[in-house]
Amino acid sequence: MGSLDGRVVLITGAGRGIGREEALFFAAEGAKVVVNDPGVAIDGSGGDAGVAAKVVEEITAGGGQAVASTDSVADWDGARRMVETALDSFGDLHVVVNNATIERNMGLTDLSEQDFDDVLAVKLKGTFAVTRWAARHWRERFQAGVRADRAVVNTSSGSGLLNPLPAQVSYAAGNAGVAALTTVAALELGRYGVRVNCVSPSMARTRLTVTVPGMSQEPPAAGYDPLDPAASAPVAAYLASSACPLTGQMLSIRGGTVAVNRGWSLGDHLHKDGLWSVAELAEQVKELPMDDPYDKLAQALTGALGTVGRARLQEMINALLDQGGEPAPASA
Numbered sequence: 001m002g003s004l005d006g007r008v009v010l011i012t013g014a015g016r017g018i019g020r021e022e023a024l025f026f027a028a029e030g031a032k033v034v035v036n037d038p039g040v041a042i043d044g045s046g047g048d049a050g051v052a053a054k055v056v057e058e059i060t061a062g063g064g065q066a067v068a069s070t071d072s073v074a075d076w077d078g079a080r081r082m083v084e085t086a087l088d089s090f091g092d093l094h095v096v097v098n099n100a101t102i103e104r105n106m107g108l109t110d111l112s113e114q115d116f117d118d119v120l121a122v123k124l125k126g127t128f129a130v131t132r133w134a135a136r137h138w139r140e141r142f143q144a145g146v147r148a149d150r151a152v153v154n155t156s157s158g159s160g161l162l163n164p165l166p167a168q169v170s171y172a173a174g175n176a177g178v179a180a181l182t183t184v185a186a187l188e189l190g191r192y193g194v195r196v197n198c199v200s201p202s203m204a205r206t207r208l209t210v211t212v213p214g215m216s217q218e219p220p221a222a223g224y225d226p227l228d229p230a231a232s233a234p235v236a237a238y239l240a241s242s243a244c245p246l247t248g249q250m251l252s253i254r255g256g257t258v259a260v261n262r263g264w265s266l267g268d269h270l271h272k273d274g275l276w277s278v279a280e281l282a283e284q285v286k287e288l289p290m291d292d293p294y295d296k297l298a299q300a301l302t303g304a305l306g307t308v309g310r311a312r313l314q315e316m317i318n319a320l321l322d323q324g325g326e327p328a329p330a331s332a
């Protein structure tokens with residue numbers, strides 16, 4: 001018996017990378033899967049209906065049940081249609097896994113309005129749009145007296161939650177937004193029996209990360225693979241299973257490590273019974289203990305890439321910004 005027997009699941013961006021692994025894993029656990037993916041390039045251009053179809057073929061060849069959807073999560077009516085595809089094909093919808101993303105990585109000074117909007121349209125608005133149409137259905141079923149465990153599993157990133165990365169202003173903002181949306185949706189939808197959680201993968205070997213310096217392109221010949229793109233699938237499946245009690249949680253995943261995120265937790269603070277002046281703040285704020293963002297990023301990368309010193313980090317930042325056309329500052 002699978003942990004997801006009888007569950008109908010819609011997974012966005014399920015044609016490649018982490019979403020594909022989730023679709024295969026969920027189907028193997030007994031779920032009926034809507035494999036959504038328009039098959040676009042990393043930047044969102046183009047499209048290939050064969051990408052979703054291939055994952056459906058893999059699932060059905062293995063004896064599982066799946067249908068393809070090639071709509072974009074950024075399309076309001078498309079988001080509604082993918083929910084309807086689940087209802088028409090399998091009679092209900094229990095779980096939405098919001099996983100789709102695109103990226104337009106470049107320095108803030110080079111990023112156009114269109115680039116910013118397009119990334120947010122997939123990552124943040126797409127998460128809202130699909131969740132919203134599913135939640136409409138779930139509210140309707142609940143109001144009709146049907147009681148069932150429903151779940152949303154969103155997908156954020158360390159680049160947004162813990163270490164927003166240079167050259168990713170739109171992507172990082174979208175991921176931070178997804179975390180906030182998760183909390184709000186968990187609080188709002190609990191009354192309809194809907195749990196809302198979030199996974200935050202890190203350094204999984206997909207097309208998004210192949211250009212990260214130090215990322216190995218191939219899995220090890222044998223043994224543990226800390227960059228395995230399949231690492232998120234069991235965590236997402238746990239969050240999707242009807243036995244899971246969690247809601248409003250964010251779980252970070254790197255290989256076999258699963259860590260609870262505790263939001264943007266508060267550090268030391270200043271207090272005054274009244275309004276501060278700028279001069280007072282300038283004097284006192286600098287006395288508060290703060291993390292140096294370079295040191296924090298270097299520490300975070302060290303786990304995946306080995307020792308990353310300040311100079312190497314600066315080189316990596318320069319390389320990322322240079323790709324987007326922003327010349328490296330002469331002093332760096």
Ligand SMILES: NC(=O)c1ccc[n+]([C@@H]2O[C@H](COP(=O)([O-])OP(=O)(O)OC[C@H]3O[C@@H](n4cnc5c(N)ncnc54)[C@H](O)[C@@H]3O)[C@@H](O)[C@H]2O)c1
Pocket residue numbers: 012013014015016017018019036037038039040041042044051071072073074098099100101102122126155156157158159200201202203204205206207208209
């Ligand atoms: N790979 C990592 O290490 C990593 C790290 C942090 C977070 N993530 C997150 O994990 C998720 C999956 O990333 P991945 O690395 O597997 O990326 P990927 O590019 O391999 O897969 C993403 C899929 O989303 C699809 N997609 C793009 N636009 C879409 C749209 N409008 N509607 C529906 N589908 C669309 C693409 O066609 C693609 O197949 C993303 O949300 C990403 O932010 C990944």
